[in-house]
Amino acid sequence: GAGVSQSPSNKVTEKGKDVELRCDPISGHTALYWYRQSLGQGLEFLIYFQGNSAPDKSGLPSDRFSAERTGGSVSTLTIQRTQQEDSAVYLCASSPSRGYQPQHFGDGTRLSIL
């Protein structure tokens, strides 16, 4: 497809387990962003990639959260030892390059921690 693709669309896991969320950006988009949206809340920035580098990780809430991007394309957000407060929709966005270009969002992964 032409849009940002995220998987899985839904993930239910037990507290303490590790989870991996995947994002496949729009082809050719060099910038990739992860956001989190908790129930009834606005979007919270997590991390930004330009190519395979992450110049801004300032939004990662704790060292349990990490992300990587390979080949300038697919990105994986990993949450270790999940906690109930990690329950949220995790959204990935991409844009053609740095600067003024708009960001386009995927459908998100709804993560539920039991």
Added chain:
Amino acid sequence: QKEVEQNSGPLSVPEGAIASLNCTYSDRGSQSFFWYRQYSGKSPELIMFIYSNGDKEDGRFTAQLNKASQYVSLLIRDSQPSDSATYLCAVRGNEKLTFGTGTRLTIIP
């Protein structure tokens, strides 16, 4: 003070009327401004973006930016029931977007 502030609503507007959504931001260095529409359970969808002071029109939508007042707005003309959604204002300073909490808009048939 929140970085990006929006009236949370809900804002109810009769079908066919003009809906006016407002947003203020605190960072004077912000360079670009975006309006996203988000239906319940869905991801944000880009509606408009604006970089320069003044108005930008696209169909029934007009974005207005006043950098001196740190204010950006979205007007929706001839409102339709399908416009009922939450509208998110987003401001870009460096690379990341900072979002307001959104205004819930309901168009009343």
